[in-house]
Amino acid sequence: MVDVSQPSTPPSTIARRRLRVGFGVALLSVLAVTVLYFVLSLSESSALRYRYDFSTVGRNSLDPSTEDLLKRLEEPVTAHVFFRGENTAVDAAVAEARERYMDLLLVASGVAADRFEFEAYDLSDVAAAADRMRALGLDRVNAIVLTAGEGESERRALLRVDAESLDITRDPANPQRFVLRDFRGEEALQEGLLKLSSKNRKRVLVATGHGERDIEGTDELGMERLGKELAGDGFDVGIWDALENGPIGDDVDILFIAAPSDAYSQEELALVHAFVERGGRLLVIAGEQLYRGAGSTGELLKPYGILAEPGRLMAPTLDLMTNQMATGMVQCGDFFVREAGLNPRHPITKPIWEAARRVRAINTRSFERGVAPNGGTLQSLLAQNAKGAWIDLPLFLGQHDPRTGYNWTFDVGREKIGATYSLAMASEFPVEASEDVPLDDPRRRARVVGIAMPEMASNALFTANQTANRDFLLNCFNWLAERDFNVRVSLRKNERTMLDVYRGTELITLQRFAWWGLPGLLAGIGLLLGWRRKS
Amino acid sequence: MKGVTVIFRRELAGLFLTPLAWVLLLAAVGLNGFLLIAMLRSSGGDVNGVLNFLLGLGGAYWMLMITLPPLLTMRSISEESKSGQLEFLLTAPVTDAAVVVGKHLAVCAFLAVLWSVVPLYGLVLQLTGVTPDWGQLGMGYLGAVLVSALFSGIGMLASAASSTPLLAAFLGFVFNIAVLLLPLGASSVGGRVGGLLQPIAERLNVLQHLQTSFMRGAFDTADLFFFLAWTGLFLFASVRIVEARRWWT
Numbered sequence: 001m002v003d004v005s006q007p008s009t010p011p012s013t014i015a016r017r018r019l020r021v022g023f024g025v026a027l028l029s030v031l032a033v034t035v036l037y038f039v040l041s042l043s044e045s046s047a048l049r050y051r052y053d054f055s056t057v058g059r060n061s062l063d064p065s066t067e068d069l070l071k072r073l074e075e076p077v078t079a080h081v082f083f084r085g086e087n088t089a090v091d092a093a094v095a096e097a098r099e100r101y102m103d104l105l106l107v108a109s110g111v112a113a114d115r116f117e118f119e120a121y122d123l124s125d126v127a128a129a130a131d132r133m134r135a136l137g138l139d140r141v142n143a144i145v146l147t148a149g150e151g152e153s154e155r156r157a158l159l160r161v162d163a164e165s166l167d168i169t170r171d172p173a174n175p176q177r178f179v180l181r182d183f184r185g186e187e188a189l190q191e192g193l194l195k196l197s198s199k200n201r202k203r204v205l206v207a208t209g210h211g212e213r214d215i216e217g218t219d220e221l222g223m224e225r226l227g228k229e230l231a232g233d234g235f236d237v238g239i240w241d242a243l244e245n246g247p248i249g250d251d252v253d254i255l256f257i258a259a260p261s262d263a264y265s266q267e268e269l270a271l272v273h274a275f276v277e278r279g280g281r282l283l284v285i286a287g288e289q290l291y292r293g294a295g296s297t298g299e300l301l302k303p304y305g306i307l308a309e310p311g312r313l314m315a316p317t318l319d320l321m322t323n324q325m326a327t328g329m330v331q332c333g334d335f336f337v338r339e340a341g342l343n344p345r346h347p348i349t350k351p352i353w354e355a356a357r358r359v360r361a362i363n364t365r366s367f368e369r370g371v372a373p374n375g376g377t378l379q380s381l382l383a384q385n386a387k388g389a390w391i392d393l394p395l396f397l398g399q400h401d402p403r404t405g406y407n408w409t410f411d412v413g414r415e416k417i418g419a420t421y422s423l424a425m426a427s428e429f430p431v432e433a434s435e436d437v438p439l440d441d442p443r444r445r446a447r448v449v450g451i452a453m454p455e456m457a458s459n460a461l462f463t464a465n466q467t468a469n470r471d472f473l474l475n476c477f478n479w480l481a482e483r484d485f486n487v488r489v490s491l492r493k494n495e496r497t498m499l500d501v502y503r504g505t506e507l508i509t510l511q512r513f514a515w516w517g518l519p520g521l522l523a524g525i526g527l528l529l530g531w532r533r534k535s
Numbered sequence: 536m537k538g539v540t541v542i543f544r545r546e547l548a549g550l551f552l553t554p555l556a557w558v559l560l561l562a563a564v565g566l567n568g569f570l571l572i573a574m575l576r577s578s579g580g581d582v583n584g585v586l587n588f589l590l591g592l593g594g595a596y597w598m599l600m601i602t603l604p605p606l607l608t609m610r611s612i613s614e615e616s617k618s619g620q621l622e623f624l625l626t627a628p629v630t631d632a633a634v635v636v637g638k639h640l641a642v643c644a645f646l647a648v649l650w651s652v653v654p655l656y657g658l659v660l661q662l663t664g665v666t667p668d669w670g671q672l673g674m675g676y677l678g679a680v681l682v683s684a685l686f687s688g689i690g691m692l693a694s695a696a697s698s699t700p701l702l703a704a705f706l707g708f709v710f711n712i713a714v715l716l717l718p719l720g721a722s723s724v725g726g727r728v729g730g731l732l733q734p735i736a737e738r739l740n741v742l743q744h745l746q747t748s749f750m751r752g753a754f755d756t757a758d759l760f761f762f763l764a765w766t767g768l769f770l771f772a773s774v775r776i777v778e779a780r781r782w783w784t
Contacts, residue, residue: 025775036768040738043760054670055752106747110755499580499665506663507575513659514568518652522564526557533552 070112079118157192158232195234205240211261220460242268263295279443281480305370357468365452366421376429390417538629542637590675605707608690609700646683671752678749681762688769695776
């Protein structure tokens, strides 16, 4: 018999064909993935990427000035975000700010993907978050730290997103609720980015060697917290010892002298004056012990129109036993400078005045207005005393405290009462500069700030609870360094469109449509189609 | 193109004539309607926030997104292959690509109809005098359609690679979850595996591409291309598998 049926394909041929098909599929798959990779890479390149904001309130857009700043960043900037909800009455408002900050960072990272990125830390991982916060010099959550540079050259700027730094008010419709009045996150971001810019990097020298407060001191009288805050605010902080370092260099922007206890020599004072006369900036906190006389902070400030008054400023305090205002207690030397005592126009005090916060003053001295340097202005009342304050003079007799010499009581005839006493003064005046220095250059004018509150910078008062004190001092540094960037970004309207769920009829209409109208319509059509199909 | 249109119309008509499609539509609309009212009440009436929740922010959205496309695509190729209809289709004067793309577009159109209920809610709100952010709503809807297209593409691939619809639906469901959770998984897996997964996860981060643009009311070509390119890849792979089926037997 001869087999006449169709010859079957040999198994080896089938295997070869399958191998060929398999190889072809694999090759095409690799090719497809490569094409995909290139398409995605190309679409993400800034030259080919196009983004348009369709949202009504422009939540995906930045102010042109912010966009420009982001695109012109000298080096990549990272925003480290430490956000956490807190169980407080105002947290709903703060949460809205946090949300809008995240929006802002997201948009900013989209605008300049190669220059700006952000990282939000998971605060439930307490140990890791604490390590990172420590490394960034941060001592509280609900803050954003902007960083640029690495290692020694790392610069930081802090953006606070807490109830004290936000514009929060009671909801007029529901006074139990707090709402965010204005959100100025974009301005804050711009200012932070400007602070990171190397040209805006300011060098602060902290005087040492005369019993001044230690910028690295961690005890209550130390200033470690201020040091961290300054570093976080983009300042480059160093130490100046007149004996060791001699004249202050031209690269220094601010000299900070904090409550010295030992007298400066005339040569050392001359070094400070020479620095100021070259357009340097000086911040002096009055000494607790050495306050007036030769080599004191009083002598140092005198040429700038800031005169030290004798004694300590006291104010009547609440006696918890009688529930009445009283004197004769050590607590009289611990009072608050309230809104009315702050200058509402000066850049140092204006933000604190606007937020109606109060500055705490302990064992404070006071200043008297002197004569401003030639052509200069003297802002004598940055902060002033509380009502009923008097100057308590030391006397080592009778009822006076033998250690301090004060009796915290107004002594008629010997002490002054009822006047306005200044707790901080700011002096600004022109200085001689060579002709090649531009007219608007900061080197053509000097600025001096005197603070009569010895504990102003100490760790004891520089805490999260005393935000007004902290801000007062930081504002002093920023004003001295002329880092008031005057960033103004148009405010966005509130993003929320609210439906009145309690009183209006809109929700009922919507509910009828969503629960019955639309499902009913779909069910009807489905049944009709099913019936037609069946029939 | 003509082939795509013919297949698309045939598939779309088929979809709207099956009871399953209407059951799915009704279930999705019911769920969205319930969530809409509940969320409006709990948020104190934050219209844009709630509409955004329904179009990408809420868990229900993602639940629908990973389950509906596989259920709709499971029959597309595997059942037709099993019943022998695919053989007829492939011998018809249309290309394999036209068959796959036409079927995929039909599923996408169905899902687009399904997601259109959210803009419809917006329209009702507009008629009652509360104006939603239409830019954000429109972009959110576009994003939902694009994510649907991507997950339907995965469903098509699963359908092409499976012998039964049930297996196709299961595979599609698993792939969708895997794609969605890949970035999360990659970040939690440490070591060398995590290092290998990370770049892939970054390239396939569906959530990020949806949330950084469409859900925020922004149109971004990079995100558009992300969805189109990945959908294209899955459809390409589906076409290859259908083609391989032809030559395999």
